Amino acid sequence: MNEITSLERRPDGGPGPIRRTALHDTLVSHLRDMIIEGDLLPGTRLHEGQLGEQLGVSRTPLREAIKYLASEGLVELVPSRGAVVKRFSAKDVHDMLTVLQTLEELAGKLACEAASDAGIAEVRALHDEMVQRYKAGDRLQYYKLNQQIHSAIVQLAANAALADMHAVLQTRLKRIRFIGHEGPEKWAAAVSEHEEMVVALEARNKAKLSEVLGRHLMNAWERVRDAV
Amino acid sequence: MNEITSLERRPDGGPGPIRRTALHDTLVSHLRDMIIEGDLLPGTRLHEGQLGEQLGVSRTPLREAIKYLASEGLVELVPSRGAVVKRFSAKDVHDMLTVLQTLEELAGKLACEAASDAGIAEVRALHDEMVQRYKAGDRLQYYKLNQQIHSAIVQLAANAALADMHAVLQTRLKRIRFIGHEGPEKWAAAVSEHEEMVVALEARNKAKLSEVLGRHLMNAWERVRDAV
DNA sequence: CTTTTGTATTCTGTATGCAGCATTTTCTGT
């Protein structure tokens, strides 16, 4: 079941303008997911003919999607030899986390200034939900909510450029973090850091929030360093 | 003279593997330049037929290039209505400068740790050249060297992710800064800041370099705020 | 047996053709 056509139209016949997504756009999301979830491993060549047939799509929109992902940094374009899924070294991952850390520190500062109370409440809600998942041992949902919280804080900063850069790096790292399974004690530490984060945000304590976010990502490196 | 074919082969017959650039790749650079230099103003629709004919290229590689630029954030894709050159609000520009500031502060720190003496010397050379252009009143060359210096410092940080993010933002801002003409006194101040930067780098003074880079971009906002 | 060269196949890169959507123009009714 990898046909792409099923994704083209929304399943519900709900109101509002019917979704009119372009195929290349759908393909971008689809391929991105395939890369993140490991269906396409690093170093894999993206075979236009084969991949297109597998997804039930012609080469043209597929190529367009690949170009888009290339600019995003998920695939690499080799002249006359197509595209391959980009492989990240340990240093690459460390570099990305370093930049992400800086960006989130900035996001923390800005969020404390710009966030609405409602926005902060949403983060709190996400966090509480995440803690529930943690206690239930549901790693996948925990992981997703974790990412959502970080994205939400960045959103609160109300800085489009920051959100862009953060999203790109987060996407590039998803594949890694998806794999990086941490032990119970480190997991607990991560949850504890998150609690600190939300408290600092609610107090609109810029310095504190920024510090915790930075520390959190330093520790993230510890957690994934073995996986790469 | 807008034919694209002339750019396909390298002019020199130098050694090494002959350049074999794909057309869509060439188009990305070409369109990017057209946007930055104002040949394509914000809000302009990128007409596939017309633009392709003008450049002597068929629609397929052109469309691929546009998708790439869309991911880079220079153009916006409107479903069923093609692509338009993205328009940036004053807030957008301010947001971008804020992020750029943070990134360059980080770059400064890392560069002081990781840079080779030779690398630092190159920045010094660029700076001296820039000062010459400044004294000669050659705004265009000054501007280009200015950008080169910032890029060079980021390169010295030896962090690929940082370089990526920096390049994207710098590209998005080029169009703005290209326009933003500053008065003589502000121009002098900018040059003076650059001098401080290079001195701090040569001394490998992390805190100082970081501070000057940050201040420099704060001032950059002052210089361009009227232009947007 | 190894190396090299010629050939065949496969895949990318580019062009073109066709269908559907958006927009504009024209026609018709009031």
Added chain:
DNA sequence: ACAGAAAATGCTGCATACAGAATACAAAAG
């Protein structure tokens, strides 16, 4: 004369077709 509808035009989105490059394979030479 004006408003609304219908037709016509132009453009995008996707598929297909064709040309050229890269690789794999096989045969021949050392």
